[in-house]
Amino acid sequence: MLHPCLSCGACCAYFRVAFHWSEADAALGGVVPPELTETLDPHRLVMRGTQASRPRCVALQGTVGEAAHCGVYERRPSVCREVEPSWEFGRPSPQCDKARLGHGLPALTPADWASSSAA
Ligand code: SF4
Numbered sequence: 813m814l815h816p817c818l819s820c821g822a823c824c825a826y827f828r829v830a831f832h833w834s835e836a837d838a839a840l841g842g843v844v845p846p847e848l849t850e851t852l853d854p855h856r857l858v859m860r861g862t863q864a865s866r867p868r869c870v871a872l873q874g875t876v877g878e879a880a881h882c883g884v885y886e887r888r889p890s891v892c893r894e895v896e897p898s899w900e901f902g903r904p905s906p907q908c909d910k911a912r913l914g915h916g917l918p919a920l921t922p923a924d925w926a927s928s929s930a931a
């Protein structure tokens with residue numbers, strides 16, 4: 813069984829994904845592809861697509877709830893790295909649950925990890 817996130821992607825199509833501009837500045841060690849971002853305010857960028865009324869990050873590949881993955885996984889912003897899938901580490905994740913429920917998917921349970929492989 814695959815990692816539950818690979819048949820989900822809901823959090824990449826639910827929240828505004830905002831982060832400090834330096835994360836997309838290679839001169840400062842930033843790794844986020846600048847062409848996939850747009851300016852939110854003087855301090856922050858957002859991933860393109862995540863400010864829409866129905867957000868979907870431009871980097872998200874596939875279909876939410878079926879098969880989905882981040883197209884820039886190794887270069888994703890810090891906020892994406894901080895989203896914890898519910899019960900992967902033995903505790904619920906309000907962000908994960910909210911995004912999944914918003915897409916009509918059930919919240920993950922400990923049972924979802926019992927037979928999954930590591931990410
Ligand atoms: S963290 Fe949760 S909402 Fe995000 S892709 Fe994984 S299972 Fe889906």
Ligand code: SF4
Pocket residue numbers: 823824825829859869870871872873881882883884885888889892
């Ligand atoms: S950068 Fe990747 S992990 Fe972050 S919201 Fe976009 S698709 Fe999801």
